[in-house]
Amino acid sequence: MTERALRVGGRGFLPLYALAWAGAAIAYTPFLTILLPVRIEMIAGPASVHWLAVTTFIGAIAASIANILFGWASDRSGTRRPWVLAGLLLSGGLLMLVPHATTLPVLTTLIIGWQVALNMMLGPLAAWAGDVVPDRHKGLLGGLLAFAPACGALTGALVTIPGLADPSARLTWVAAITAACIAPIILLGAGRAPGQETQSPAQAAAPIPMLRAMATRMWFARLLIQISEAALFAYLYVWLRGIDAGFGDAGVARLLAIVLLLAAPAALAAGYAADARRRPTLPLQISAVVGAAGLMLMALADSGPAAATGFLIFGVSTNIFLALHSAQTLRVLPDARYRGRDLGLFNLTNTVPSLIMPSLTLGLVPVLGFPALFAVMALLALGAAWMLRGVSIGAADRQA
Template identity: 80%
Template sequence: MIGRTGPDRDRRFLLLYALAWAGGAIAYTPFLTILLPVRIELVGGGDSVQWLAVTTFCGAIMASAANIFFGWLSDRSGTRRPWVLAGLLLSGGLLMLVPRAHSLAALTALILAWQGALNMMLGPLAAWAADVVPDRHKGLLGGLLAFAPASGALTGALVTIPNLAGPTLRLGLVAAITTACVLPIILFGRARRVEDEPPPEQATPVPLLRAMATRMWFARLMIQVSEAALFAYLYVWLRGVDGGFGDAAIARLLAIVLLLAAPAALAAGYAADRRGRPVRPLRIAAVVAAIGLFAMALADDGVEATIGFLIFGLATNIFLALHSAQTLRVLPDSRSRGRDLGLFNLTNTVPSLVMPSLTIGLVPLLGFPALFAVMALLSLGAAALLRGLALGEQRSGR
């Protein structure tokens, strides 16, 4: 048992959980952004671009389905820990088989299996927080989750240091670091379930929770569409504004955004807990993201473009981290948290289906400013959806 008192146990669990969630980001960020494209290029040669697109698309579908399925299985079994451990071991083992895949078909099949195994870990891990983190710590949890993207990006930079490791050892390093981050919560993660705490004075009716969950789902989807579109076309847009931007400068800009967003989200989440206003940081972040997008739409040079992107990037990273934690408040049924969070996870994959058609329809005719204006309206729409959403100190799953 970690900790002798409730507060100590809560804090230690939060830290272990944040470490495990960072491990999840480390498991997929370096692989999907760097190591997999390199491997596909090595195996596929001239067909690498098409196969990367196919693998990414099919992988996103597999990840979505597996996240829902294994979240549901962990609901049915009544425990999360064995699923997290099995997913950790299986995904790490499949990752080490990547160098043995010598055809594009074999590599694609392996990636689909890896996505399934990874979400065997991630789905139940997300529901684990819903089981044990009380509402009074949801903002702090969201702030801690913001360190995960930066951890994934830094690990990618680490394993790709020239002459540090070959292709196989790079995958081994990713698997080892992931295990080191996730294993502590499997071994030492002890916390009292939310249901075992004294009930709130006034529970939220289930129909109201479902309505709130729907609004939270669409608000996140709107932000994620904007974030996914910009992530995919940031390089092209920045080069169009200022031809002096190189890949190294853009990589540094992305790293700065992630590193600044983590402490900012932590401060915002802590303040939300102290003041009992969990939705306010989300609405502010959505509005600030729209301001950043309008600034980008009007940018005429590299400095203005950089400032606009910094505003947008910081706001969206803060929004997404805090939203992930505050979503736990509105899950309508404690018996199906894993399944419901899997459905929320669709907001991370559906944008990859929406974004290409949105971009192709706007950019060739009206340019990137029109795309950014539409994205800004989506961000404002997310803020509007969250207006009047009084989560208060209510506890979900009742």
């Protein structure tokens, strides 16, 4: 693949893709974390917690199925662009219908439809990077993806500024910003038919069984990290308040913002170094081990500053891991003709933890407390690092 294939209209594909992926995060982060809970509370009142849990659970199942389905559909159609455009338009349109849903069943149905439409965009968009970006730029790609969560969080803070917009207008703002971020890649982004290789010659020649084994290890490594992250973020506020009653919601929000702002440039530097040294999984292993160290600090913390320090170490390292993992996964998919479908299967690592996490937490915290939970999570993070020892995608590149 030539460098020219990464350029359209004088712009590099990587910045276009990074902007589009940031738009994808903007599409769902403010809505799921702030705007949807507010809307459910307006309708459900005291029953809002129950309805939010039901809506989130059903929506996650719909999202998982849709991500696999539309990733596969874009594989079969031989193009990603129309699916991304259709998903963008449908999800934006459904988002703006939310203020008109006045009953909980109607709202839940609308959210399910929105999740399906959103993943009509997300599944093909994720695979698009695999079609175009060559292996030698996968680390840089992962580093750029790390900016997406921060963009989603900042957009949530922007649209909720008091006096800027009413609840209905906030959703319009989210849809408009999302469209502004994703439209450039639809209009200008390079495209290749699914199945055309972007790997190095040595990696493209790797036996299919070896790639499947590596993909399996990558899948489980991400799952282990995601379980740790899901369990922690669900109970971060409760844990911090238990150690230091001075932690309020504003303090926790600032801590989360610091994590995202530190993780993005760190992931970019780590991804660039991984490309330069042709050691694509090394930053993943290091960040998993550092994340485990942060969790052990949290298990031992007996003061607010110690707890915050441990969380910062864990949060930054796992954000680096997840961003770089998303890009490096593209190296080990066994069949380039079905990378959209296979990435949908990898997306299950984002939803399965929500099913595992409650049992893990309820089994440990009431009896042994949060330190025991963090110790188990540290073992999971070390398990992720161990899993990646068997992923030898760097060796093929060094031989190329």
